[in-house]
Amino acid sequence: MAILVIAEHDNASLKGATLNTVTAATQMGGDIHVLVAGEGCQAAADQAAKVAGVDKVLVADSAAYAHQLAENVSLLVAELGKDYSHVVAPATTSGKNFMPRVAALLDVAQVSDITRVESADTFDRPIYAGNAIATVQSLDAIKVITVRTTGFDAAAAEGGSAAVEAVGSTHDAGVSSFVGEEMAVSDRPELTAAKVVVSGGRGMGSGENFALIDAVADKLGAAVGASRAAVDAGFVPNDMQVGQTGKIVAPELYVAVGISGAIQHLAGMKDSKIIVAINKDEEAPIFQVADYGLVADLFDVLPELEKQL
Amino acid sequence: MKVLVTVKRVIDYNVKVRVKSDNSDVDLSNVKMAMNPFCEIAVEEAVRLKEAGVATEVVAVSLGAKNCQEQLRTALALGADRAIHVESDEVLESLTVAKLLKKVVEEEQPDLIVMGKQAIDTDNNQTGQMLAALTGYGQGTFASEVKVEGGKAQVTREVDGGLQTVELALPAIVTTDLRLNEPRYASLPNIMKAKKKPLDVKTPADLGVEVTSHTKVLKVTPPAERQAGIKVASVEELVDKLKNEAKVI
Ligand SMILES: Cc1cc2nc3c(=O)[nH]c(=O)nc-3n(C[C@H](O)[C@H](O)[C@H](O)COP(=O)(O)OP(=O)(O)OC[C@H]3O[C@@H](n4cnc5c(N)ncnc54)[C@H](O)[C@@H]3O)c2cc1C
Ligand SMILES: Nc1ncnc2c1ncn2[C@@H]1O[C@H](COP(=O)(O)O)[C@@H](O)[C@H]1O
Numbered sequence: 301m302a303i304l305v306i307a308e309h310d311n312a313s314l315k316g317a318t319l320n321t322v323t324a325a326t327q328m329g330g331d332i333h334v335l336v337a338g339e340g341c342q343a344a345a346d347q348a349a350k351v352a353g354v355d356k357v358l359v360a361d362s363a364a365y366a367h368q369l370a371e372n373v374s375l376l377v378a379e380l381g382k383d384y385s386h387v388v389a390p391a392t393t394s395g396k397n398f399m400p401r402v403a404a405l406l407d408v409a410q411v412s413d414i415t416r417v418e419s420a421d422t423f424d425r426p427i428y429a430g431n432a433i434a435t436v437q438s439l440d441a442i443k444v445i446t447v448r449t450t451g452f453d454a455a456a457a458e459g460g461s462a463a464v465e466a467v468g469s470t471h472d473a474g475v476s477s478f479v480g481e482e483m484a485v486s487d488r489p490e491l492t493a494a495k496v497v498v499s500g501g502r503g504m505g506s507g508e509n510f511a512l513i514d515a516v517a518d519k520l521g522a523a524v525g526a527s528r529a530a531v532d533a534g535f536v537p538n539d540m541q542v543g544q545t546g547k548i549v550a551p552e553l554y555v556a557v558g559i560s561g562a563i564q565h566l567a568g569m570k571d572s573k574i575i576v577a578i579n580k581d582e583e584a585p586i587f588q589v590a591d592y593g594l595v596a597d598l599f600d601v602l603p604e605l606e607k608q609l
Numbered sequence: 610m611k612v613l614v615t616v617k618r619v620i621d622y623n624v625k626v627r628v629k630s631d632n633s634d635v636d637l638s639n640v641k642m643a644m645n646p647f648c649e650i651a652v653e654e655a656v657r658l659k660e661a662g663v664a665t666e667v668v669a670v671s672l673g674a675k676n677c678q679e680q681l682r683t684a685l686a687l688g689a690d691r692a693i694h695v696e697s698d699e700v701l702e703s704l705t706v707a708k709l710l711k712k713v714v715e716e717e718q719p720d721l722i723v724m725g726k727q728a729i730d731t732d733n734n735q736t737g738q739m740l741a742a743l744t745g746y747g748q749g750t751f752a753s754e755v756k757v758e759g760g761k762a763q764v765t766r767e768v769d770g771g772l773q774t775v776e777l778a779l780p781a782i783v784t785t786d787l788r789l790n791e792p793r794y795a796s797l798p799n800i801m802k803a804k805k806k807p808l809d810v811k812t813p814a815d816l817g818v819e820v821t822s823h824t825k826v827l828k829v830t831p832p833a834e835r836q837a838g839i840k841v842a843s844v845e846e847l848v849d850k851l852k853n854e855a856k857v858i
Pocket of ligand 2: 615616617618645647648651670671672673701703706723724725726727728729731732733734735736737
């Protein structure tokens with residue numbers, strides 16, 4: 301049987317998370333079909349058709365799916381999912397929102413946030429903020445899975461030539477509606493896909509001081525992240541939070557500035573290749589995971605670092 | 610309006626768990642347990658709705674072994690009016706919890722159900738959404754703001770790109786994110802009063818739900834440990850190491 305991958309997209313384009321999810325799905329074995337559900341989403345579907353390894357693209361184009369409302373999308377995915385061995389989506393806030401609904405509608409479990417595919421029915425996933433890794437076997441006929449994108453390389457965006465098929469069925473549960481959104485606009489790379497991430501914590505002291513981080517990030521072509529404390533204090537918006545309950549990142553280089561290194565923060569970044577910690581407290585736990593630690597005042601270090609890069 | 614709030618007993622968030630040497634599970638013996646932090650936020654939100662005159666009754670529910678009554682007492686001390694314990698010594702997977710909660714919802718008929726977005730032990734992030742599917746209710750997950758008005762809930766959600774607001778017909782399900790509110794502490798008089806508040810105990814059999822397993826945990830292992838690296842003395846040395854040793858810039 302085939303595997304159904306639910307694409308992450310904004311109608312106009314396919315999101316990078318879809319590519320990592322396709323790689324995970326490929327490791328489960330079987331033809332890969334990608335569902336693009338949205339409104340006016342043909343462009344995203346055409347991109348999905350080009351992804352290496354994709355055999356078929358299904359497009360469900362309807363106003364009911366415009367904002368990926370979980371109530372509506374889950375009905376569609378559960379209907380289509382009946383004919384697949386696996387239903388797989390990235391563990392983004394969108395995937396986390398509708399996939400458990402799909403699982404419940406199909407009366408199966410969801411295996412959340414997998415980081416490794418051991419076999420078609422067995423997967424690794426972090427539990428307890430990443431302090432343990434559970435190897436979980438799904439006993440269900442249909443496996444509903446969300447994928448931690450940092451655990452898998454991106455499939456090639458070009459090279460495939462899948463057929464694109466329209467799906468007629470429209471589901472509107474009629475219990476929810478979209479009111480509005482406030483999306484952050486940034487020229488920087490996406491946090492979860494960036495090669496370099498520079499994050500600031502409570503030690504930054506204010507939102508204005510994040511300009512110091514921005515300046516270093518500009519030099520490195522980096523994305524900017526933050527600890528929960530920095531977000532809670534209102535220094536930066538919520539979508540920048542890295543950690544157990546924020547975004548999971550695993551860049552080549554992660555620079556933690558004025559971040560103490562609580563387990564919940566480490567859960568979101570400790571798989572980074574190289575970790576740099578800048579903190580004035582030499583006892584800060586972040587130094588236990590850092591490849592390079594600099595015990596110093598960040599207000600001295602950041603301007604100097606910007607100069608030297 | 611009646612509000613149902615779920616509370617899960619989990620390891621205290623400050624504790625770093627260790628994996629058992631036989632790799633069967635994590636070691637929870639002699640570990641401090643507490644209410645899941647996201648459930649504390651859920652209880653706080655429910656209690657605030659009552660204080661604002663929007664809710665008339667707050668009912669706390671927990672599922673699991675006998676000792677999760679401790680967390681229910683905490684919820685009562687924080688302002689819940691009564692509690693329901695669904696007692697079971699078996700491992701309750703999210704789907705089973707959702708099925709049990711559906712039965713509780715059928716009996717209690719709440720207008721709003723507030724749950725945590727994620728339990729910090731399994732990190733599943735799925736029970737609220739599953740309950741929403743089983744009941745057919747709308748869901749406002751990862752909520753950072755909830756407004757209830759005119760038979761509807763407006764929920765602002767923390768999503769990857771920023772914030773999204775949805776409107777839900779009631780009854781509906783909300784799952785809490787960290788910034789929804791700051792939970793209060795229970796005062797000593799309220800802890801004493803909570804001992805007298807009603808706490809009903811039911812079993813899965815009473816609710817007509819069979820406890821089944823859809824997954825099997827084959828093993829639990831420690832994550833790859835990172836070695837602590839070196840301390841550098843200056844920015845210059847740091848830049849040099851990143852360029853010439855780590856070769857990441
Ligand atoms: C359920 C739950 C989920 C959570 N999820 C997350 C999550 O996803 N992500 C997350 O990050 N946190 C999360 N947390 C919070 C976490 O426990 C910590 O409270 C938080 O990470 C601390 O942020 P911080 O390191 O910025 O602040 P602090 O711990 O206050 O550390 C600030 C650091 O800055 C240093 N500093 C101060 N001034 C300077 C200076 N001038 N120069 C250099 N260094 C300086 C200090 O020495 C200190 O080490 C969660 C908590 C709970 C309970
Ligand atoms: N055994 C349980 N008892 C009470 N509430 C639970 C239980 N399991 C899950 N929940 C609720 O569902 C939320 C999400 O849990 P999970 O899907 O396991 O991450 C938790 O924050 C709780 O509010």
